[in-house]
Amino acid sequence: MSGGRLLAISDLHVAYTENRKIVEGLRPTSDDDWLLVAGDVGELSEDIAWALSTLSDRFAKVVWAPGNHELWTPRQDPLQLRGQERYDHLVEVCRGLGVLTPEDPYAVWDGPGGPVTVAPLFVLYDYSFRVPGAETKEQSLAMAREKGVVCTDEFFLHPDPYPGRDAWCDARVAETERRLAACDPGLPTVLVNHFPLVRDPTNILHYPDFAQWCGTVQTADWHRRFRARAVVYGHLHIPRTTWYDGVRFEEVSVGYPREWRRPGHPRTGLRQILPEIPPSEAPTS
Numbered sequence: 001m002s003g004g005r006l007l008a009i010s011d012l013h014v015a016y017t018e019n020r021k022i023v024e025g026l027r028p029t030s031d032d033d034w035l036l037v038a039g040d041v042g043e044l045s046e047d048i049a050w051a052l053s054t055l056s057d058r059f060a061k062v063v064w065a066p067g068n069h070e071l072w073t074p075r076q077d078p079l080q081l082r083g084q085e086r087y088d089h090l091v092e093v094c095r096g097l098g099v100l101t102p103e104d105p106y107a108v109w110d111g112p113g114g115p116v117t118v119a120p121l122f123v124l125y126d127y128s129f130r131v132p133g134a135e136t137k138e139q140s141l142a143m144a145r146e147k148g149v150v151c152t153d154e155f156f157l158h159p160d161p162y163p164g165r166d167a168w169c170d171a172r173v174a175e176t177e178r179r180l181a182a183c184d185p186g187l188p189t190v191l192v193n194h195f196p197l198v199r200d201p202t203n204i205l206h207y208p209d210f211a212q213w214c215g216t217v218q219t220a221d222w223h224r225r226f227r228a229r230a231v232v233y234g235h236l237h238i239p240r241t242t243w244y245d246g247v248r249f250e251e252v253s254v255g256y257p258r259e260w261r262r263p264g265h266p267r268t269g270l271r272q273i274l275p276e277i278p279p280s281e282a283p284t285s
Contacts, residue, residue, distance in 0.1 A: 004032025004060065004111045006118070006274040010194065010234025011040040011067070011253035014051050018257040023051050026270060028059050032111060035059040036118070036273065038234040038252055039067025039194030043156075045079035049093050056097045061107065063100045065120040066090065067194040067235065068213075072156035083160030083168070087122070102176070106183060109190070113274030116229050117183050121176050121193040123219055124169035129199050129211040137166065137212075144209035151213040173218045180226045188229040190273060196233045197222050198244055201251065205236065223247040230273050239266040248276075 007028070014020045028035070041051045041064075048070055056062045070090060073082045081089050091101045100107055102122040109118050127137040134140035144150065153165070162168040183189065191197065195215040202211035214235060223231050223245065230248045237255035241248060252271040254260060260268045 004028075004030045004034065005272050006034050006036065006109050006111065006113065006190065007059075007270040008036035008038060008192070008232045008250060008252040008273050009254065009270055010038035010232075010251075011237060011255050012037075012042065012051055013040060013069070013254065013256060014042045014047050015044065016257050019254060020051075022254060022268065023054060026055065026058070032060050034061045034063065034109060034111075034118075035270070036120070036190070036192045036232050036252075037062060037064045038192050038232050039065050040069040040234060040253075041067070043069050043072050043074050044077045045090075045093075048090065049097075052094060052099050053097050056099050061100065062098075063107065063118055063120050063192060064094055065102060065192045065194055066122050068124075068151075068153050068157055072153070073158055074156060082158040083162065085160070106179075108187065109274065111274070113229075113276060115187055116274065117187045117189045119180060119183070119189050119191050119226075121191060123172050123176055123193055123195065123197075123216065124165055125195060125213055126166035126169040126216045126218070127212045128217040129202060129214055131209050131212065140209075140212050144212065147207075147209055149207050149209040151210065153213060169216055169218075173216065177222075180222070183226070185227075188227045190230050190232065191222065191226065191228050192232045193219075194233060195235050196249065196251070197231055198249075200244060201233075201236060201238070201242060201249065204238065223249075232271075232273060239268070239271070 094101045102120045106119045130140035131143045159165045159168040197219040234253040237253045254268045
């Protein structure tokens with residue numbers, strides 16, 4: 001590959017007409033452009049398939065990491081699979097479209113800024129980003145509930161066959177660590193996960209107690225251990241660039257129309273991951 005860009009986006013939430021129009025308008029600028037999709041494409045199985053099919057028809061390669069919304073089992077979705085079975089089904093849908101998933105061999109981007117191993121991750125949360133003062137998951141959840149903070153996942157994201165979302169997270173962390181450790185040690189990585197790998201980005205949440213649904217302390221050193229050139233994530237709906245331990249973290253969310261329509265909200269659309277854009281040329285986040 002001699003040209004192209006490694007681009008990213010997340011939290012498309014295509015159930016909203018305005019967001020569906022955003023997806024319809026996404027276009028590569030080169031036949032060699034890759035697109036990283038960091039989860040929350042939608043909630044209904046047909047919406048997820050439509051969006052990923054649309055994007056895979058346009059970009060040279062699409063890489064998908066699931067968000068929490070894809071894993072919901074809404075009552076109105078004809079696909080009533082839950083938990084692991086729902087995830088496995090979505091993986092097969094992606095494979096039918098030529099979209100890479102966390103279950104596939106990691107691809108190598110050898111365009112500008114490469115070569116790097118592009119690793120889509122499926123790592124959930126385990127409630128370890130607890131409310132300050134809480135010693136257990138149960139205490140943290142109760143303290144958030146007292147303030148009216150409850151994630152919709154508690155009703156629609158079923159962890160079957162695991163006893164809880166935290167147990168599913170533990171299993172995913174173990175499997176993902178194994179695969180990352182087996183990557184070519186001579187190549188840096190671009191890590192793509194729906195949730196931030198470190199807690200720091202959650203510090204500016206309007207409702208800080210929501211952080212417990214935003215990741216796990218088990219991934220706090222992955223950007224260092226696994227040689228990340230960049231970490232791509234979404235979920236928080238606060239698109240921006242931050243740096244931790246000298247590693248660039250890119251939140252690439254679109255979010256809900258009520259959010260991205262606000263005056264002064266960061267731009268929506270594709271975010272360039274590689275080649276790196278010099279700070280003096282980077283658009284305002």
